[in-house]
Amino acid sequence: MIGILGGTFNPVHYGHLRAALEVKTIFDLAEVRLIPCATPPHRNQPEASALMRSQMLTLAVNNQPDLIVDTRELHRAGASYMVDTLRSLREDFPKQPLLLFIGTDAFNHLTHWHRWQHLFDYAHVVVMTRPGSVVQKIDAFFNARLVHDKQELAQINTGKLFFQAVTLLDISATAIRHMFAEKQNPGFLLPDAVIEYVQQNRLYQIR
Ligand code: ATP
Numbered sequence: 483m484i485g486i487l488g489g490t491f492n493p494v495h496y497g498h499l500r501a502a503l504e505v506k507t508i509f510d511l512a513e514v515r516l517i518p519c520a521t522p523p524h525r526n527q528p529e530a531s532a533l534m535r536s537q538m539l540t541l542a543v544n545n546q547p548d549l550i551v552d553t554r555e556l557h558r559a560g561a562s563y564m565v566d567t568l569r570s571l572r573e574d575f576p577k578q579p580l581l582l583f584i585g586t587d588a589f590n591h592l593t594h595w596h597r598w599q600h601l602f603d604y605a606h607v608v609v610m611t612r613p614g615s616v617v618q619k620i621d622a623f624f625n626a627r628l629v630h631d632k633q634e635l636a637q638i639n640t641g642k643l644f645f646q647a648v649t650l651l652d653i654s655a656t657a658i659r660h661m662f663a664e665k666q667n668p669g670f671l672l673p674d675a676v677i678e679y680v681q682q683n684r685l686y687q688i689r
Contacts, residue, residue: 483509483510483511483512483578483579483580483581483635483636484511484512484513484514484515484571484575484578484579484580484581485502485505485506485509485511485513485514485515485581485583486514486515486517486552486567486568486571486580486581486582486583486605487501487502487514487515487516487517487583488517488518488519488564488567488582488584489516489517489518489519490518490519490522490525490528490535490655491516491518491519491535491536491538491539491655492528492529492530492535492655492659493530493535493538493655493658493659493672493676493679493680493685493686494516494535494538494539494542494655494672494673494676495653495654495655495658495671495672495676496651496653496670496671496672496673497612497651497652497653497654498516499542499543499546499549499673500648500649500651501583501585501610501648501649501651502514502516502549502583503546503549504648504649505581505583505608505610505646505648506548506549508632508646509581509608509632509635511548511581512548512578513548513549513550514548514549514550514583515550515551515552515571516539516543516549516550516551516552517552517553517554517555517567518532518535518536518539518551518553518555518556519532519555519562520532520555520556520558520562521555521560521561521562522561522562523561523562523563523595523596524591524594524595529685529686530683530685530686532555532556533556534679534683534685536551536553536556537679538676538679538680539551541673541675541676541679542672542673542675542676544675554567554570554571555567561596563595563596563597564582564595564596564601565595565596565597565598565600565601565604568580568582568601568604568605569604571604571605572604572605577639578639579605579606579635579636579638579639579640580604580605580606580639580640581605581606581607581608581635582601582605582606582607582608583608583610584607584608584609584610585609585610585611585612585615586609586610586611586612586615586616586617587612587614587615589607589609589617590615590617590618590619592607599623602627602640602641602642602643603640603641604640605640606635606640606641606642606643606644607627607642607643607644608635608643608644608645608646609643609644609645609646610646610647610648611645611646611647611648611650612650613650613651613652614652617645624643627641627642627643628642628643628644629642629643629644630644632644632646653671653672657671658671658672658686659686659689660689662680662685662686662687663686663687663688663689664689
């Protein structure tokens with residue numbers, strides 16, 4: 483099974499990295515692919531370019547061989563829709579379950595994603611706990627796909643919904659960007675190498 487964690491990663495932080503490592507173990511994944519969103523459809527283009535955000539990811543996962551930075555969205559024009567990314571991943575990995583990991587905050591907006599129902603044609607969706615967010619609604623579409631035993635995700639390649647607790651780390655990229663802008667020290671919220679990259683490139687200086 484392959485794990486997928488998409489995000490803006492603006493910048494990547496320990497909330498992302500710890501969750502990726504935990505689900506790798508919990509679901510016995512061959513790898514977790516961290517996929518920076520090149521052109522986010524639902525927000526303004528981040529100040530840090532897609533290339534810079536992927537470079538920060540590469541610095542962050544340096545010593546973790548099973549966390550892979552996947553830059554496929556950087557090579558695609560137009561808005562970066564996850565459904566297109568999953569279709570492309572499915573071509574690369576035709577014969578095994580794909581697990582798309584999203585935080586609770588992202589799940590609460592999932593029905594606004596482009597062709598969101600079709601995410602389940604290519605992958606399972608696993609919702610990870612995140613401080614400050616509770617699941618708002620599980621409608622009939624989601625209920626029909628919900629499973630309570632993670633073994634079921636290994637038995638079929640796509641189409642299921644699962645909720646997984648991970649260590650609750652109240653860390654967000656927004657708060658980190660604000661800390662940089664306010665000249666506060668964001669140490670221990672994200673890797674030192676990423677902090678150095680932000681400083682060298684003078685990112686996030688204006689709130
Ligand atoms: P921003 O503050 O800029 O919105 P973010 O910190 O939410 O950024 P994203 O890159 O947007 O980070 O998140 C990518 C994915 O990782 C989303 O599915 C999000 O829910 C999840 N995620 C981010 N931070 C955490 C965290 N601390 N714990 C669990 N999941 C997280």
